[in-house]
Amino acid sequence: MSIEKVGVLGCRSKLRTKLYRLLEVADSRTGRTLNGLLMLLIVVNVVAVVIESVQTIYDAYQLWFDYLELLSSPYSRSST
Secondary structure, X not given: XXXXXXXXXXXXXXXXXXXXXXHHOOOOHHHXXXXXXXXXXXXXXXXXXXXXXXXXHHHHOHHHHHXXXXXXXXXXXXXX
């Protein structure tokens, strides 16, 4: 394995450790804020799914629902 790859893996490991501490050990203000934002995003998505099931509402606000989907899960849409 080359030195460059080891360096990248080391950075990735540090990033994973920091993310784990933020998400799982939420004893800091930043961790609590991040967890709160994630919970808010989940609730907003659930409400959006329920609301967009009404066709007239979906037609009127389709662009907003699409933006929310892109914000929530940028890799879920296919490029068809």
